Amino acid sequence: MSLKIGVPSKGRLMEKTFDWFGARGVTMQRTGAEREYSGAVEGIEGVELVMLSAGEIPRELAAGRIHLGVTGSDLVRDKLADWNKQVAELAPLGFGHADLILAVPACWIDVDTLDDLDGAAAAFRARHGFRLRIATKYHRLVRDFLTENGIADYQLVDSQGATEGTVKNLTAEAIADITSTGETLRANHLKILNDAVIHRSQATLFLARKADWGTAEQATLAALAARLGISAPQVSG
Ligand SMILES: Nc1ncnc2c1ncn2[C@@H]1O[C@H](COP(=O)(O)OP(=O)(O)OP(=O)(O)O)[C@@H](O)[C@H]1O
Numbered sequence: 001m002s003l004k005i006g007v008p009s010k011g012r013l014m015e016k017t018f019d020w021f022g023a024r025g026v027t028m029q030r031t032g033a034e035r036e037y038s039g040a041v042e043g044i045e046g047v048e049l050v051m052l053s054a055g056e057i058p059r060e061l062a063a064g065r066i067h068l069g070v071t072g073s074d075l076v077r078d079k080l081a082d083w084n085k086q087v088a089e090l091a092p093l094g095f096g097h098a099d100l101i102l103a104v105p106a107c108w109i110d111v112d113t114l115d116d117l118d119g120a121a122a123a124f125r126a127r128h129g130f131r132l133r134i135a136t137k138y139h140r141l142v143r144d145f146l147t148e149n150g151i152a153d154y155q156l157v158d159s160q161g162a163t164e165g166t167v168k169n170l171t172a173e174a175i176a177d178i179t180s181t182g183e184t185l186r187a188n189h190l191k192i193l194n195d196a197v198i199h200r201s202q203a204t205l206f207l208a209r210k211a212d213w214g215t216a217e218q219a220t221l222a223a224l225a226a227r228l229g230i231s232a233p234q235v236s237g
């Protein structure tokens with residue numbers, strides 16, 4: 001049996017993941033035809049590469065179908081209930097940085113904080129007869145954050161992409177999405193609330209607690225962790 005490691009199958013996260021491991025003597029590369037999602041690992045015995053969408057890696061870890069996985073810390077927290085019971089964070093990788101934030105129209109000059117949003121949400125409901133809509137794909141993280149901050153007068157509307165456009169399109173009043181340069185927010189006339197950074201995300205190496213950790217996989221994990229210069233938690237078969 002080999003230790004399966006899931007990595008993003010395309011884009012910046014894939015390239016930077018390959019670079020991160022390569023710099024530590026573990027060479028990852030895509031194999032096969034240009035569009036074929038298969039890969040190989042060299043430099044360490046017993047490791048199998050599984051190319052996956054970054055968004056699917058949390059679920060594959062939770063199901064134990066892969067032993068290790070690289071994906072954004074935001075995706076693990078959002079997609080898995082009690083994420084730290086299902087996976088362990090082995091190492092932040094120092095790339096793929098993005099902040100999950102709450103933003104409102106820049107023209108809402110009296111709304112700069114969560115407290116302001118709470119007031120605006122109550123006023124909005126009184127005026128319109130329905131709750132202020134926040135568009136996001138990060139349902140669990142946003143709901144938990146708003147609950148922790150005592151904000152209840154809102155509804156989440158699902159947006160799987162182009163979330164900043166929902167305000168202009170009149171399908172939401174506010175948004176919760178990731179930002180890195182801030183350009184998409186500025187271009188869509190939105191501003192971040194001062195105290196509403198919900199999560200600072202980066203690409204992270206995770207371990208699946210419930211994967212099949214036989215003697216061989218445990219030995220491979222120890223060798224890999226030593227090569228990567230990280231400490232691995234005790235796992236049991
Ligand atoms: N500027 C950015 N835009 C989008 N994602 C970013 C950005 N910076 C970092 N990330 C991170 O990249 C991850 C998302 O990667 P990606 O878009 O490949 O995921 P995916 O859900 O698998 O995509 P797709 O649905 O297109 O296959 C998240 O963890 C996110 O925080």
Ligand SMILES: O=P(O)(O)OC[C@H]1O[C@H](OP(=O)(O)OP(=O)(O)O)[C@H](O)[C@@H]1O
Nearest residue numbers: 161162163177178179180181182183184
């Ligand atoms: O702060 P910025 O540098 O402008 O980046 C943030 C944008 O990038 C992501 O979108 P992506 O391009 O992945 O498309 P999406 O809308 O389909 O998620 C994210 O959802 C924001 O819209």
